Every structure is written in C-alpha cells, then in structure tokens.
Amino acid sequence: MNTFGRIFRIHIYGESHxxxxxxxxxxxxxxxxxxxxxxxxxxxxxxxxxxxxxxxxEEDLPKIKSGVFNxxxxxAPIIIGFENKxxxxxxxxxxxxxxxxxHADFTAKMKFGGFNDHRGxxxxxxxxxxxxxxxxxxxxxxxxxxxxxxxxIEAGGLEDIEKAIEEAMxxxxxIGGIVDCRSENLSVGLGEPFFDSFESLISHIVxxxxxxxxxxxxxxxxxxxxxxxxxNDTFVDVxxxxxxxxxxxxNGGITNGNEVYFRVAVKPTSSIAAPQxxxxxxxxxxxxxxxxxxxxxxxALRVPVVLEAATxxxxxxxxMLEQKIPRIVNKP
Numbered sequence: 426m427n428t429f430g431r432i433f434r435i436h437i438y439g440e441s442h443x444x445x446x447x448x449x450x451x452x453x454x455x456x457x458x459x460x461x462x463x464x465x466x467x468x469x470x471x472x473x474x475x476x477x478x479x480x481x482x483e484e485d486l487p488k489i490k491s492g493v494f495n496x497x498x499x500x501a502p503i504i505i506g507f508e509n510k511x512x513x514x515x516x517x518x519x520x521x522x523x524x525x526x527x528h529a530d531f532t533a534k535m536k537f538g539g540f541n542d543h544r545g546x547x548x549x550x551x552x553x554x555x556x557x558x559x560x561x562x563x564x565x566x567x568x569x570x571x572x573x574x575x576x577x578i579e580a581g582g583l584e585d586i587e588k589a590i591e592e593a594m595x596x597x598x599x600i601g602g603i604v605d606c607r608s609e610n611l612s613v614g615l616g617e618p619f620f621d622s623f624e625s626l627i628s629h630i631v632x633x634x635x636x637x638x639x640x641x642x643x644x645x646x647x648x649x650x651x652x653x654x655x656x657n658d659t660f661v662d663v664x665x666x667x668x669x670x671x672x673x674x675x676n677g678g679i680t681n682g683n684e685v686y687f688r689v690a691v692k693p694t695s696s697i698a699a700p701q702x703x704x705x706x707x708x709x710x711x712x713x714x715x716x717x718x719x720x721x722x723x724x725a726l727r728v729p730v731v732l733e734a735a736t737x738x739x740x741x742x743x744x745m746l747e748q749k750i751p752r753i754v755n756k757p
Contacts, residue, residue, distance in 0.1 A: 429630055432749065433567070433742040435560045439506075441545030441552045447506035448556030450492070450563060452745065455500035457566055459493045461486075464505075464562050470730040471558055477590035477722040483510060487559055498563075505559040509552075522707030523714055527695035531706075551635040551724060554731045561734020564741035573736045575606040575729035578688075586726075593722050597698035601636075601691045602725025606732045608740070611674065613665055613682040615743040622678020623685070626743070630735045631689055636724050639690035643673025658683075691728050696720035 427437045432452045439446025464487045473479045485507055492503030520543055524530030529549040533541045541547050565573070581589030581600030593600045616623030624642050631640055648656055648671065658667035665682040674685035696716045705712045721727070 429633070430738065430742045432745040433564065433738065435556070435738060437553055437556045439553060439556070440542040440547045441550030442509055442547075443542060443544075445506045445508050446553055446555060447488075447504065448560045450503040450505070450560050453492065453498050453500070453503055453563060454567070454745075455498050457498040457563070458496060459489065459498055459503075459563065459566075460496060461489060463566075464559055467558050467562055467730050467734065468555070471554065471727050473721070473727070476587070477594065477726055479721045484508070485555060503563070505556070507555050507559075523703075523705045523712075525695050525714070525716060526701055526703045527692075549635065551721075551727070554634060554727075554734075557634070557731055557734045557738070561731075561737045564734070564737035567741040568737055568744060570610050571737075571740060572609045573606065573733045573740070574608075575604055575732040575736075577602050577725055577729055578605045579603040580723050580725055586723075590723050590726075599694040599697050599721070600723050600725075601638075601693045602723060602728070603688055603690060604725060604728050604732055605688050606686065606729075606736055608674070608685040608736060611680045611682065611685055611740075613680060615680040615740070615747060616675070616678045618678050623675050623680055623739075623743070624678060624687075626739045627687065627736065630739055631732065634728065634731055634735060636692050636694070636728070637689050638692045640687060642675060642685075642687040644671040645673075645688065689728070689732060691725035694721045694724045 429435050430452070434451040436449040436451070438449065468485050468487070472483075472485060488506045488508070490504040490506055492499055492501045520530050521534070521539070524534065529546065530543060533547065533549055534543070545552065577586060578584070580586040580602040581593060583589040586602070589600055616626070619625075628640050631637055644651065644656060651671070656671045658669045658672050660666070661668050667681075667683055670683050670686070672681065672683075673687055674680055674683040697720070698716070701714045701716075702711055703714050704710075705714075
C-alpha cells in the first residue's frame with residue numbers, strides 16, 4: 426500500500442506526469458511551526474540540474490493545503506502537494522508494449538491490467554520521493570535535536586564520483602552508488618523487538634525508495650568474517666557508550682545510544698541512452714529499444730536527502746510511539 430507509520434503516518438499519492446503528487450501526513454502534533462520556506466533547502470538538494478542528473482527541472486513549490494493554520498500545525502491531517510509542469514509524456518508512449526528492462530513498466534502493467542499511468546514511470550517514479558522529502562522536513566522538526574545526515578560515498582564502484590559519472594555519460598550508460606546515513610543524539614530504547622525492530626522499520630521505508638537494492642547496518646556483511654571478540658562493542662561508561670560501534674548503534678532491534686549508521690546500495694538507472702535488445706510484447710519479438718525522455722545517469726546523486734527524510738520519518742514515529750507506551754524503569 427501507500428501508507429507508512431503507526432502514529433506519525435504518511436500517505437504518498439500522485440504520478441510522475443499527473444497533475445500533482447505529494448503526501449498526506451496524519452498524527453503530526455499540533456503547535457509545530459511550519460512555513461513553506463522550511464521545505465526549500467531539502468527540496469533543492471533533491472532537484473535535478475547537476476551533471477549526471479535528468480535535465481527535467483520542475484519548480485517543486487510545496488503547496489500546504491491543510492493542517493496548518495497561522496503558521497502552526499493544527500493536529501489535523503497535513504496535505505502537501507507539488508504540481509507537475511515540465512512533462513513530455515509522448516516520450517513514453519511506446520513503453521506500453523515495449524517496457525524498459527530493469528524498470529517497473531512490465532510488472533505494473535501486468536499487476537494493474539494496463540490501467541496504470543505509465544507516463545514517466547507513473548506511480549513508480551522516483552519523482553514521488555518529493556512526498557517523502559516533505560514529510561521528512563516535518564519529521565526532522567519533531568525529532569530535534571537528533572541529527573540525520575546522509576552522504577553519497579561511492580558511485581559506479583569509484584570514490585571519485587565525478588570521474589565515474591563522466592565515464593558513464595561518455596558510454597551513454599548509467600551507474601549506481603553507495604549512500605551512508607548517520608544519526609546522532611539518539612536516546613536509548615527506540616525500536617521494538619522482532620517485527621518492529623529499528624532495522625526492520627528503516628529497511629521497510631528505505632526499500633520504498635525507488636532504485637534501492639540493498640542495506641546494511643553497522644559492520645553489515647563484514648560481520649560474517651569477524652569473530653565475536655572482534656565484533657563485540659564493549660561498554661566504556663554507564664550511559665552505554667562503546668569503544669567500537671560495529672552494531673551500528675542498535676542491539677536487539679533497539680537503539681543503544683551510540684551513533685546509528687547504515688548504508689544503502691542504489692542500482693543504476695534503468696533508462697539509458699544506449700540501445701538495448703529486449704522483448705517487444707506487441708510483436709512477440711526481441712527488438713532494439715532506444716529509450717527517449719530525460720533520465721539520470723546516476724540517480725544515487727539525489728538519494729541522500731531522500732534517505733535522511735525516510736530515516737527522520739521512522740524516528741518521529743518511534744519517538745511518538747515511545748511517548749504513548751507507559752514503561753516502568755527499574756534503575757540499577
């Protein structure tokens with residue numbers, strides 16, 4: 426479905442080339458100061474225009490339609506919408522019968538019987554991450570002073586990101602990347618055992634971001650090569666600080682007070698300028714596909730701010746959930 430969260434709940438709506446897309450936020454506390462200018466910084470970080478990103482540039486001006494009165498949240502659902510103005514839907518006409526390899530064109534058509542809006546990827550487009558960005562801006566206000574920062578640390582297998590992008594552009598191809606996300610000033614105790622563990626909730630929302638193919642927390646897959654004596658984070662003070670942080674700030678699905686960090690793998694953009702041989706479902710033959718439209722060489726460039734938003738949304742929900750659950754603390 427298109428809903429995430431238990432108390433701080435978000436609902437994503439819209440399509441890439443529809444009239445509008447955005448987010449409905451339910452459960453936001455009243456009295457939070459909100460202005461449309463608050464969204465500009467994170468929206469700008471997600472925008473295209475830089476080398477390696479799509480030439481499609483939208484205004485992306487947030488329209489707060491409900492839930493904010495006199496500059497403060499009312500406690501009612503908040504609706505934030507973004508208009509689509511710079512569209513070229515004709516570029517996607519033949520994808521109804523000639524779906525892009527690696528994209529959701531085929532699966533969306535089969536699942537929804539061809540009634541889905543295929544233009545620009547429709548509801549499966551990375552453009553819908555604008556809704557996550559908007560919800561993330563509000564979530565960041567709720568979780569303050571917790572700080573969340575994500576950074577692209579590798580693209581196309583290289584730490585020299587600019588070089589990797591230039592090489593991909595010369596080949597009319599695309600590349601993926603690795604994004605690192607870190608959260609500081611977290612308290613101990615966020616997350617629930619098993620199905621709502623901190624890692625489970627982060628992974629749930631992270632895999633809703635288009636193009637994400639993998640995630641690892643702390644030492645991640647490297648842990649499989651370590652011994653327990655190497656991997657164990659030993660305590661160095663009574664507040665829970667540890668000398669190492671291979672656990673990524675999480676034990677038993679619950680934050681332990683240390684920095685939380687994880688990394689995600691972003692796949693190469695499916696739409697590439699180089700011709701590809703693939704199935705034409707209308708003719709039943711393998712033919713050459715030359716994709717039109719405007720696409721990113723490296724979509725990973727625009728993922729960090731989306732990852733921050735997704736993380737902040739989970740943190741806001743868990744913090745509000747923690748406040749709703751009475752707990753007896755047996756101090757040592």
